Amino acid sequence: EDQVTQSPEALRLQEGESSSLNCSYTVSGLRGLFWYRQDPGKGPEFLFTLYSAGEEKEKERLKATLTKKESFLHITAPKPEDSATYLCAVQAILGGRDDKIIFGKGTRLHILP
């Protein structure tokens, strides 16, 4: 069964304390893996798309990496404004033109000043 699992569910860090969020996935075929950030009361905000194992993307203090079974979102020297829920989503190939988009439950990140 296709599934996406994010860990940890919640993470509290001190400002400046670097860490990584994990997204592991099991799909028959991967078209793309997406990372989003969601603030309370708002829709998710797109961060990165990764398409193949070995690919890396960076944006400010965030860096996303992809292997054949998981993706990591590394946060370097985070600031309080990085506090949010981080969502991972996988676009799985079903066959033909059909795809399935599966979201993980997210990691709630809280950065303490």
Added chain:
Amino acid sequence: KAGVTQTPRYLIKTRGQQVTLSCSPISGHRSVSWYQQTPGQGLQFLFEYFSETQRNKGNFPGRFSGRQFSNSRSEMNVSTLELGDSALYLCASSLYQGRGYTFGSGTRLTVV
């Protein structure tokens, strides 16, 4: 440029009624997808439209339907509402399928 616009922002409906939600994508975006978000299930994919054609569909009953117009605007309809349909419904648009999506702020639907 304007983002993804969803209307209405809040909606209260009675069980058994039907509801239509609207989504205006970013200008030029041809892919529109819909999601349901609840505290228990998280974000779940409903369906995606590209150039007025439904391309992908999640595991939701037939009571959930949608359509896309020639100007890429999209509507989602839920018939015979159930209490469990209470959720935040999010719309997202993208230039192409498989690219990163820009989400709207959602429509908060409460079924009583």
